[in-house]
Amino acid sequence: MLVDAAMDLCLKHGYQHTTVEQIAASADVSPRTFSRYFPTKDAVFLTLLEDYAHEVAIELEKVDAGVGPLEAMRRANVEVLTRVATRRVGRLTTERIVLMLRVINASETLKQAALEFRHGVTQVVLAKRMGVDVDDRRVRLATVIFSATIVDACGDLVSDTDTVRLGPMIMVHRLNEALAQVAGMASELRRPPADADYERAYG
Helix, strand or coil: CCCHHHHHHHHCCCCCCCCHHHHHHCCCCCHHHHHHHHHHHHHHHHHHHHHHHHHHHHHCCCCCCCCHHHHHHHHHHHHHHHHHCCCCCCCCHHHHHHHHHHHHHHHHHHHHHHHHHHCCHHHHHHHHHHHCCCCCCHHHHHHHHHHHHHHHHHHCCCCCCCCCCCCCCHHHHHHHHHHHHHHHHCCCCCCCCCCHHHHHHHH
């Protein structure tokens, strides 16, 4: 009820003009009850990302072990979004995806929060796939690259237009397109020559 109330108020009045007190009142609970479930206003909106990331983590474990981290993340996200387009997946529906896009992309605060969002289970699964500890910088790097790519690719999706209809499939299209561009830019990189002194000291 709190999530639905928050989304409804935000769509009507905007994120900045929606308060915890308004959300609580709309859900017919006290602000204290709200705080038992969500520590901040941001947290209630980021619940949508939690639900989405949960389903992605499940799919990520199913991707073949030989697939690299970014491609594995792409496949997991595409699989979840494609299934949501035709039926409910956990708590996810097409309507929830549309709501997530409209609310988060309409607020720079929430877009920044989405960019910085980290899902603990996904991090663990990714680290396991990469054969490193969860706090290894390669896991952080893969996460940062993917998060930046999906937020940039889908960050302007706020409302339907003549050429764009909000929902899971436009996210699939945008994500595939953006990651293809990332792959193209990465292919232009050349490994810098090793520093001999550094190599001897640190391997």
